[in-house]
Amino acid sequence: MVPKDLKYSKSHEWVKAVGNNTIVIGITDYAQEELGDIVFVELPKVERQLKQQESFGVAESVKAVSDLFSPVSGMVVSVNEALGKQPELVNKEPYTNGWMIKIALAAPTELSSLLSAEEYEKLISEGSK
Amino acid sequence: MEKVIFEYHSQPTSYVPAADPAAVNKHIPAEFLGAEEVTLPQTCEQDVIRHFTALSKLNYSVDNGFYPLGSCTMKYNPKVNETVADFDGLAGIHPYSPEECVQGALKIIYELESFLKEVSGFSGMTLQPAAGAHGEITGILLIKAYHQKNQPEQKRNVILVPDTAHGTNPATAALAGYQVRQVKSDNQGDIDLEDLQQNLGLDVAALMLTNPNTLGLFEKNILEISHLVHKNGALLYGDGANFNALLGLVKPAELGFDVMHFNLHKTFSTPHGGGGPGAGAVGTSKDLIPFLPVPQVIKKGKNYFWEYRQANSIGKVRSFYGNFLIAVRAYAYFLALGAEGIAKVGRQAVLNANYLMHKLAKFYPVPYHRTCMHEFVMTPHQAWSVSTLDIAKRIIDYGFHPPTIYFPLIVHEAMMIEPTETETKETMDTFIQALEQLAAEAVQNPELLKKAPLTSPVGRIDEARAGRQLILKYEKGRDTLLT
């Protein structure tokens, strides 16, 4: 499941523009499927400055612990507190209630370096051999 | 299933005089007396013994059966080495004993270090670290001290770690204050040389490399890798957790490693993963000797001494001298096998793994078609509806310990199998038969695998729930942990 209206990173995060130079980040359905049942999500503090590709947190599943990477630079304006009690939201609703952080973009042009839904679909179909 | 000890409420035996807390309390100054009642199990001695005996019978260990837990080297550890470690003169000595009273213990440390140097080719050695991961941090601190001393003006703040590395490698680098940069593997399972070159800047302090790597494959470009790393002024750290595969075949120092930890509790006769103490001896090239932890054992004439004078030492990494009795087991193991036996360990471990891989590859896809070293990775067929977890759980029903699963991360649905050199062909053949049958079940009766294990004291555990709702201690009133 790869929603058409989102942008994607090679490290399996999705990015959704929500207006006013603000975007929301989560991980894709493919990523949550690969990780398996997520038991813990560590998110950054609000107001933290992130560089593109910088790790903003960690997702721990029954199989592995994985870094989460920010597809863009900017400041964290809010994080999904609900994941503290219900990390399974990332598995169940990766594109909606399983969102992770909201960022005020520092360099909006970075968005053009991200993958389209078609490009991301191609990436994951090549990846799963 | 055995209940938890808190659920026993048997009365103390009637003829045993009752404890009198007040009689004890009057000897304790009032400010040290606790006010709250503590929740301790209340039962009689024989029920305590029966409880723990019952639990011990549920255990599965190398002494029960085959334990092919990849990366952990769960080999059979000869009992004679336990006997030796139990000798009064070794188990009963105090670390503060004067040197002249413990010459035998110092000799064991000195000689074990020389045996380890002999099989690895390194010039320096310390037995202080208490585990593999502790050996890693010690080794990386040696590298840091080396760079600071030799090239203080060059800022080297990055450590390269391959994407197949054990999690302790990046954790070690981060703990030592370095940034971690990942290097990709190529489609052969080796380090991608191009990616390595791209990542090798002047900011790199070291590459941490496991050889054979966690896929059980020998890094065949190792000489080129060490050349590239050294040309860049960086050092090559060896994760020697898989040294069992090389024992008697290759000396890591000759491959270009500057420093490497050994897991004495895998390769040298102490069980790994049992929760007991371990030992992560660290070997180094000549250049790193000045930075080794103190004290070092030195020999003058016939006598052994602790040497603390070493101006550039990184200091102590553990109290006293490390887990000495683990070193004793390793020493006894070396002496029992001798040069001749030690030289065959790696060969037999590699032969066993290749035998298993070739037989099992008929039923389970193997991602890399190469001769393996001491272990290999295989996966379920893509067409099967069962996962690696289901297979691992079903293996329990066949009476074996499951392999390591979902590691290394770069192989989808990995099962990692390490038979070790101590297993017989008969044992491996029974395992092969079981896995052949299991592969048939995966096609004909997948539901069976999804429900497995069916024969163990505890059935399928809800791992996700266990992770999300951590309950680590007994709480009064919560009468069973399973509600």
Ligand SMILES: Cc1ncc(COP(=O)(O)O)c(C=O)c1O
């Ligand atoms: C490849 C590798 N490196 C490092 C370690 C860490 O060793 P330890 O568990 O003794 O800390 C292990 C442990 O199994 C390992 O397999």
